[in-house]
Amino acid sequence: MMFRKATLIFNKLSHLGITDQETHLGRFRKRVINRTFFVIGLTCGLLALQATLVNSVQDVYVPVIIGMVTFAALSLNYFRLYLLAQLFLTFFYPTLLLFIIFLYGPGLRLEYTISLFLVFAFILYDDKRLRIINLVYLVLIQFFGYYYTTHEISAFSQYVDTGDSIIVLLGTTLGLALLVYKYASEHKVLLEQQQILNRDLNAKNEELESIVEEKVRLNEQLLEKTRDLRRSNEFLESYTYIASHDLKTPIRGISGFSALLQKKLKSFKDEDIQDYLKYISTGVIQLNSIVDGIIENAESNRSNLHYEYIDCMELIQGIEHKLRLRLESIQGHLVFRDLPFIYADKGMLAKVFYYLIDNGFKYNHDQKPEVLVTYRKCDKKHEFSISDNGIGVPPPYQDDIFKMFKKLHPKQEYGGSGVGLALCKKIIELHRGEIWLEQNVQEGSIFRFTIPHNVEIS
Numbered sequence: 001m002m003f004r005k006a007t008l009i010f011n012k013l014s015h016l017g018i019t020d021q022e023t024h025l026g027r028f029r030k031r032v033i034n035r036t037f038f039v040i041g042l043t044c045g046l047l048a049l050q051a052t053l054v055n056s057v058q059d060v061y062v063p064v065i066i067g068m069v070t071f072a073a074l075s076l077n078y079f080r081l082y083l084l085a086q087l088f089l090t091f092f093y094p095t096l097l098l099f100i101i102f103l104y105g106p107g108l109r110l111e112y113t114i115s116l117f118l119v120f121a122f123i124l125y126d127d128k129r130l131r132i133i134n135l136v137y138l139v140l141i142q143f144f145g146y147y148y149t150t151h152e153i154s155a156f157s158q159y160v161d162t163g164d165s166i167i168v169l170l171g172t173t174l175g176l177a178l179l180v181y182k183y184a185s186e187h188k189v190l191l192e193q194q195q196i197l198n199r200d201l202n203a204k205n206e207e208l209e210s211i212v213e214e215k216v217r218l219n220e221q222l223l224e225k226t227r228d229l230r231r232s233n234e235f236l237e238s239y240t241y242i243a244s245h246d247l248k249t250p251i252r253g254i255s256g257f258s259a260l261l262q263k264k265l266k267s268f269k270d271e272d273i274q275d276y277l278k279y280i281s282t283g284v285i286q287l288n289s290i291v292d293g294i295i296e297n298a299e300s301n302r303s304n305l306h307y308e309y310i311d312c313m314e315l316i317q318g319i320e321h322k323l324r325l326r327l328e329s330i331q332g333h334l335v336f337r338d339l340p341f342i343y344a345d346k347g348m349l350a351k352v353f354y355y356l357i358d359n360g361f362k363y364n365h366d367q368k369p370e371v372l373v374t375y376r377k378c379d380k381k382h383e384f385s386i387s388d389n390g391i392g393v394p395p396p397y398q399d400d401i402f403k404m405f406k407k408l409h410p411k412q413e414y415g416g417s418g419v420g421l422a423l424c425k426k427i428i429e430l431h432r433g434e435i436w437l438e439q440n441v442q443e444g445s446i447f448r449f450t451i452p453h454n455v456e457i458s
Contacts (some may be wrong), residue, residue, distance in 0.1 A: 014031045014034045014035050014038070015030075015031065015034070016030075016034050016074060016075075016077050016078045017030055017034075017076075017077030017078045017079070017080060017082070018030050018031070018077070024186075024189065024190060024193065025186075025190065028182075028186045029123065029124050030077050030082065030085075032120070032123060032124065032182070033077060033085050033086065033089055033124070034074060034077060035178075036089060036120070036175070037070050037071070037073050037074045037089070038074070039171065039174075039175055040066070040067075040070045040093065041067045041070035041071045041074075043063075043167065043168070043171040044063040044064070044066045044067030044070060045063070045067050046167055046171075047063040047164060047167060047168075048060045048063040048064050048067065050163050050164065050167065051063070051164075054161070054163075062100070062103075066096065073085065073088055073089075076088065086124050086125065089117075089120060089124070090117055090120050090121050090124065090134050090138070091134065091137065093117065094114050094117050094137070094138055094141045095141065097110045097111075097113055097114055097141070097145070098114075098141050098144060098145055101145045101148055101149060101154075102148060102154065103154055103155060103156050104154055104156050104157055104160050105149060105152075105153065105154030105156075105157035105160065106149035106150070106154075106157075107157055107160030107161075107164065107165055108160055108164055108165060108168050109165055109168055109169055109172075110145065110168060111142055111145035111146050111149060112168075112169065112172055113168060113171075113172040114138060114141055114142045114145060115142065115172075115176070116172055116175050116176055117138055118135065118138050118139075118142075119176065119180070121134040121135050121138060122135075123183055258280045258281050259281075261280075262281070305344075305345040305348065305430055305431065306345050306346075306347075307343055307344060307345060308343070308344075308345075308346055309341055309342075309343055310341065310342055310343070310344055310346050310349060311339075311341055312339035312340055312341070312342060312375070312384075313336070313339045315339075315346070315349065315350055315353060316334070316336045316339060316353060316357075316373055318350070319334075319350070319353055319354050319357055320334050322354070323357070323358070323361070326361065327361070330361065330364075330369055331367070331368055331369070332361050332364075332368070332369040332370070332371070333368065333369070333370045333371075334357065334370075334371050334373070335370060335371070335372045335373065336372070336373035336374075337374075338375060339373065339375050340375055340377070340382060342382050342451055342453075343453075344431055344451055345427075345430075345431070348427045348430070348431070349427070349431075349451075351423065351424070351427060352424045352427050352428060352435075352449065353373070353386070355420035355421065355423065355424050356386040356424065356447050357371050357373070357386060358420070359388075359420065359421070359445075360386060360387075360388030360390055360444075360445070361388070361390075363388075363390045363391050363445075364388060364389065364390030364391065365390070365391060366389050366390065366443075369388070369389065369390065370388065370389050371386060371387070371388045372385075372386070372387045372388070373385070373386055374387075378450070380452060380453055381433065381450045381451060381452050381453060382450060382451045382452075382453065383448060383449075383450045384448065384449055384450075384451075385438075385446060385447070385448050386446070386447045386448075387444060387445065387446040387447075388444045388445055389443055389444045390443070390444050390445060391443075391444075392443055392444050392445050393437060393445055398437050401421050401437060402421050402422055402424075402425040402435070403422060424449070428449045428450075428451070431451050431452070432452050433449055433450040433451045433452060434449065434450050435447065435448070435449035435450075436448055436449075
């Protein structure tokens with residue numbers, strides 16, 4: 001029962017300051033330090049007991065003081081002062097042993113005990129510089145110890161008897177044996193753990209390689225499907241472009257023959273015939289507008305963006321000149337100022353501005369139609385605003401205005417194919433920007449769109 005309690009106390013003291021988060025080697029080193037402190041303290045206790053039994057009271061003080069200091073040093077690991085515990089064990093005790101050798105001479109054989117600390121220096125330090133310094137220091141201490149015991153006479157050598165020497169020799173030998181055995185055992189465990197880790201790592205590497213191979217295969221399949229899709233899209237775009245152009249010829253034929261019929265039948269007073277001819281003419285105009293929209297949309301799909309520096313003031317001036325006659329006829333006014341230089345596709349951006357400005361005047365019943373183009377610089381993007389004082393867009397239809405061929409008004413009232421805003425949206429998205437219709441509390445519409453900076457001009 002007493003042995004079990006002693007073992008329990010020894011195990012508790014051995015694990016002072018050890019946590020589960022530490023490495024296996026770190027836990028082993030702390031156990032070595034704790035157990036060494038315990039053994040040194042226990043040895044000092046036995047020496048003090050032996051001195052008391054032989055009535056050598058003057059020899060009790062030194063082992064008692066050393067034992068008390070040793071048991072106090074056990075708290076260093078508990079308070080996470082691991083490096084201080086290392087230094088205390090491998091520097092303080094050898095120095096103390098040298099002092100005791102000077103006092104008691106060769107009888108205790110403490111120069112032999114210093115070899116135990118040489119093993120500690122090899123085991124406990126990660127830092128090579130500290131290990132080398134400690135080894136050099138220990139070798140020097142051991143050399144001075146051997147030299148002193150063979151050439152000098154100690155002041156208290158008469159107080160040392162055979163029992164003291166036996167205790168020191170047994171303690172040192174037992175400590176060396178236990179230390180070497182535990183280190184060999186721990187080293188074996190470490191090797192086994194390393195082998196297990198290597199096996200797990202190899203297995204995970206193989207699993208990772210298989211995952212990478214699978215991803216590469218899937219990426220290749222995805223790339224192949226992307227190429228097939230691109231080829232299919234290119235074919236459809238080319239087919240749409242060519243077919244739309246081919247449709248222009250019969251449309252021109254229908255338009256021409258419709259005009260000839262109107263001239264031929266102009267003298268007829270049959271209202272039905274005149275209405276039929278008007279329907280044909282109107283239908284041809286609408287069909288021609290739709291085909292133009294399809295061609296323009298196909299061209300935007302087929303075109304790669306050609307970035308260049310654009311003076312937006314000059315761009316809007318060109319649009320104003322293009323709409324000059326129309327603006328004069330409706331007394332319209334285009335307002336723009338302080339527009340920047342930006343980096344974009346000039347032809348594409350001109351279409352966006354043209355459609356938005358043209359719509360601002362087209363869907364406008366005001367006596368003095370006005371379209372205002374403004375700009376503000378945002379973080380990493382340009383933001384343009386095109387606002388008008390026209391009829392606006394009713395809330396129920398605001399989500400549909402950017403859809404292809406979507407018209408909100410009767411064809412007889414307003415011309416156009418319903419492609420313009422859809423084309424604007426596509427062009428802005430090709431520039432990696434955004435376009436939206438902003439709610440306007442007053443009359444009219446406010447369209448905003450952004451273009452990333454890409455390259456700034458100061």
